[in-house]
Amino acid sequence: MLRVPAQAIALLALGSIGVVATxxxxxxxxxxxxxxxxxxxAAYRIxxxxxxxxxxxxxxxxxxxxxxxxxxxxRTERSWRLVQSGSDLGLLFGIGVITSGPIWGMAEWxxxxxxxxxxxxxxxxxxxxxxxxVMARRSQPDHDSTRDxxxxxxxxxFILVPITAVATTLYQxxxxxxxxxxxxxxxLDPTIRAVMMVxxxxxxxxxxxxxxxxxxLYSAEAEIELNHRALDEINGGE
Amino acid sequence: xxxxxxxxxxxxxxxxxxxxxxxxxxxxxxxxxxxxxGSNGSGKSTILETLAGLHAPRAGEVLVPLPDQESIxxxxxxxxxxxxxxxxxxxxTDGACLDETxxxxxxxxxxxxxxxxxxxxxxxxxxxxxxAHRANDRLAVLSQGLRKRVSILAAILPAIESSNxxxxxxxxxxxxxxxxxxxxxxxxxxxxREKGHSVVIATHDDAIIEISDxxxxxxxxxxxxxxxxxxxxxxxxxHATPTGGAISALARWILALEARNPVDTVQRIVPAxxxxxxxxxxxxxxxxxxxxxxxxxxxxxxxxxxxxxxxALIDRLKERRSGDWWRAHLGRSIRPLSSIxxxxxxxxxxxxxxxxxxxxxxxxDIDPSAYAWLWxxxxxxxxxxxxxxxxxxxxxxxxxxxxxxxxLMMAILIWPFLLLVDATTEILYQGMNFDIGFDTPLGxxxxxxxxxxxxxxxxxxxxxx
Amino acid sequence: xxxxxxxxxxxxxxxxxxxxxLIGSLVLYGNWLRSRYRNIVNSRASILEARTxxxxxxxx
Numbered sequence: 001m002l003r004v005p006a007q008a009i010a011l012l013a014l015g016s017i018g019v020v021a022t023x024x025x026x027x028x029x030x031x032x033x034x035x036x037x038x039x040x041x042a043a044y045r046i047x048x049x050x051x052x053x054x055x056x057x058x059x060x061x062x063x064x065x066x067x068x069x070x071x072x073x074x075r076t077e078r079s080w081r082l083v084q085s086g087s088d089l090g091l092l093f094g095i096g097v098i099t100s101g102p103i104w105g106m107a108e109w110x111x112x113x114x115x116x117x118x119x120x121x122x123x124x125x126x127x128x129x130x131x132x133x134v135m136a137r138r139s140q141p142d143h144d145s146t147r148d149x150x151x152x153x154x155x156x157x158f159i160l161v162p163i164t165a166v167a168t169t170l171y172q173x174x175x176x177x178x179x180x181x182x183x184x185x186x187x188l189d190p191t192i193r194a195v196m197m198v199x200x201x202x203x204x205x206x207x208x209x210x211x212x213x214x215x216x217l218y219s220a221e222a223e224i225e226l227n228h229r230a231l232d233e234i235n236g237g238e
Numbered sequence: 239x240x241x242x243x244x245x246x247x248x249x250x251x252x253x254x255x256x257x258x259x260x261x262x263x264x265x266x267x268x269x270x271x272x273x274x275x276g277s278n279g280s281g282k283s284t285i286l287e288t289l290a291g292l293h294a295p296r297a298g299e300v301l302v303p304l305p306d307q308e309s310i311x312x313x314x315x316x317x318x319x320x321x322x323x324x325x326x327x328x329x330x331t332d333g334a335c336l337d338e339t340x341x342x343x344x345x346x347x348x349x350x351x352x353x354x355x356x357x358x359x360x361x362x363x364x365x366x367x368x369x370a371h372r373a374n375d376r377l378a379v380l381s382q383g384l385r386k387r388v389s390i391l392a393a394i395l396p397a398i399e400s401s402n403x404x405x406x407x408x409x410x411x412x413x414x415x416x417x418x419x420x421x422x423x424x425x426x427x428x429x430x431r432e433k434g435h436s437v438v439i440a441t442h443d444d445a446i447i448e449i450s451d452x453x454x455x456x457x458x459x460x461x462x463x464x465x466x467x468x469x470x471x472x473x474x475x476x477h478a479t480p481t482g483g484a485i486s487a488l489a490r491w492i493l494a495l496e497a498r499n500p501v502d503t504v505q506r507i508v509p510a511x512x513x514x515x516x517x518x519x520x521x522x523x524x525x526x527x528x529x530x531x532x533x534x535x536x537x538x539x540x541x542x543x544x545x546x547x548x549x550a551l552i553d554r555l556k557e558r559r560s561g562d563w564w565r566a567h568l569g570r571s572i573r574p575l576s577s578i579x580x581x582x583x584x585x586x587x588x589x590x591x592x593x594x595x596x597x598x599x600x601x602x603d604i605d606p607s608a609y610a611w612l613w614x615x616x617x618x619x620x621x622x623x624x625x626x627x628x629x630x631x632x633x634x635x636x637x638x639x640x641x642x643x644x645x646l647m648m649a650i651l652i653w654p655f656l657l658l659v660d661a662t663t664e665i666l667y668q669g670m671n672f673d674i675g676f677d678t679p680l681g682x683x684x685x686x687x688x689x690x691x692x693x694x695x696x697x698x699x700x701x702x703x
Numbered sequence: 704x705x706x707x708x709x710x711x712x713x714x715x716x717x718x719x720x721x722x723x724x725l726i727g728s729l730v731l732y733g734n735w736l737r738s739r740y741r742n743i744v745n746s747r748a749s750i751l752e753a754r755t756x757x758x759x760x761x762x763x
Contacts, residue, residue: 072317075296075315115652115653115656124649125649125650128646128647128649129646129647131643131646132633132642132643132646132647135642135643135646136636136641136642139638139641139642140636140637140638140641140642141254141255141637141638142255143252143254143255143637144252144255144296145254145635145637146636146637148294148635149632149633149635149636152632152635152700152701153632153633153647155700156629156632156647156696156697156700157647159696159700160650160693160696163650163689163692163693163696164650164653166689166692167650167653167654167689168653170653170657170676170685170689171653171656171657173676174657174660174676174677174682229255
């Protein structure tokens with residue numbers, strides 16, 4: 001019987017309640033911003049989930065990177081599960097960041113994307129990497145050689161992060177313009193900060209709960225695959 | 239007394255999810271004819287290819303023993319990799335792209351082996367193997383049996399003409415051969431052994447098994463060796479086999495195949511020209527409206543489209559496992575080399591000038607000397623092209639490489655391109671100047687090249703197989 | 704509620720769309736985990752059925 005740890009369920013429940021609370025507090029309790037200084041004052045409330053998503057996607061990408069490195073060096077099943085869960089969650093939270101960020105950008109600055117914004121572009125790149133890895137995992141046979149190539153692509157993707165940092169910095173020297181994400185954390189109102197903390201904690205709890213469950217499920221699926229292969233041999237071989 | 243020229247030590251090798259052999263030890267001795275036998279699927283080819291360094295063992299290693307307990311690691315589970323010195327190999331498939339001619343194939347194999355053979359020598363050998371009349375025909379038009387003869391001759395001729403001991407690996411050489419060719423093969427094996435070369439053959443051919451010095455029977459993941467124990471000396475000091483010949487042979491191979499069948503060039507030019515003419519029809523308003531970067535963007539876009547596409551070289555390397563043949567001889571250096579030679583280095587400059595000609599009369603503010611310097615940002619596009627080719631090659635390592643979206647990994651190349659757009663804008667409207675800074679064309683081009691070169695470096699450094 | 708008074712440029716539409724995407728993606732992922740869980744439970748049941756009962760089971 002596959003048992004999902006009760007702690008994971010509890011974390012998901014708490015996190016979900018926290019997300020609802022964040023949205024509610026963000027809309028009803030967080031103060032309005034000055035309409036004369038902001039083009040789309042209501043849209044700023046996107047940050048209450050956008051920023052926690054960004055933080056959590058960073059955790060997921062770190063898990064993906066660590067798993068890729070560990071698989072590359074050690075080839076353990078546990079490290080492969082880190083790659084699996086890290087890429088799934090990196091894609092989930094990364095897509096959230098690179099959709100909500102441009103939505104806010106369109107509302108506030110009329111510009112959905114800024115090639116000079118280091119964080120936005122780094123998240124974009126890492127989300128593309130996560131999408132590539134998720135798609136590759138689903139389309140390729142699950143062999144050591146596939147996992148080796150995926151781990152290599154994962155490591156390549158992460159070497160691109162500092163290259164992106166240099167590239168966007170260089171580009172920003174020529175095109176300073178408006179940078180979409182950076183404005184949100186300068187001089188934050190304490191109420192706004194409080195709501196954002198609720199968001200942080202909620203999304204992090206969700207992330208931890210998802211990670212535990214994802215790891216369990218991948219472990220169980222690997223065991224089922226082994227059993228299927230054993231059945232293949234009993235029923236007539238390859 | 240002999241000595242081991244190649245050693246498998248404690249190796250466990252998987253193919254896909256199946257453990258083919260587990261914890262095996264095997265020495266290949268100098269001057270011996272070693273047979274690998276077993277039923278279909280037992281692992282003969284796997285062991286042969288593992289000896290060639292084509293498969294990374296899950297555990298254990300393949301090495302070349304040297305004096306004083308030293309060794310050259312050919313392949314191990316930690317990712318170390320070196321081509322086997324003095325290797326020639328004939329894979330069970332041809333290991334060659336079918337656009338190669340017979341003569342080219344044999345010459346390439348000889349150059350890779352470090353033996354530059356004269357045409358007379360090669361023709362004499364081809365006469366013996368009844369291939370001379372097909373010397374200038376492509377492998378694609380030959381029968382399976384003829385292609386097998388080519389593959390075997392390519393593997394054994396460098397050794398026949400060499401006085402230095404070599405290692406020859408043959409996978410099912412008798413398959414598809416007529417009886418006269420089989421006799422010739424057997425004679426050649428005797429001759430190779432007499433000259434002190436080591437030959438490892440994966441085969442079902444009883445005639446070859448009979449003449450072998452030792453037989454390795456493979457069954458259910460283990461091996462048993464039949465034959466006299468070879469007493470072993472320390473190997474002599476290693477003598478280096480130059481790989482410069484292999485590297486230049488690969489470069490010539492890539493260029494010759496593209497010249498013969500310019501698939502790569504055509505499939506890049508077509509979308510580039512389509513984009514150019516569509517932009518000319520639809521997009522001129524942006525230029526005449528005075529947006530300063532638009533003209534530079536339109537001038538460079540066709541070249542960008544051309545250089546980002548998947549190179550035909552990848553399909554050539556997958557055809558009949560020719561890439562595996564090259565990997566056996568070059569090891570890891572195949573990717574850096576082929577990503578440079580195989581990238582579309584001829585296209586960016588002509589496409590950029592063509593675009594300039596098509597678009598330049600849409601804007602009246604262009605500096606009169608601009609046309610003389612457009613080649614500079616176009617030249618820098620070569621770096622982006624090499625990086626794109628390297629990324630394509632990195633992701634082509636998947637078994638089902640057509641089922642992955644390589645373009646997801648290309649986004650990083652946007653920034654070098656944007657810097658080149660800036661550089662081109664400066665050149666078009668301010669003219670060229672040779673100061674180096676973040677605001678100057680030369681500085682921007684250098685930055686773009688450095689970023690593209692870093693991406694290229696990242697894509698070629700990380701081994702994936 | 705303050706939001707109700709805002710004009711169309713204030714970005715409520717953007718806010719709603721962004722929140723819908725963010726929360727919707729979490730829900731979709733959670734559903735996916737749940738369907739995988741069900742698949743695993745069903746797979747285990749069918750494996751148990753398919754295995755031939757044998758007194759010396761455990762060889763594989």
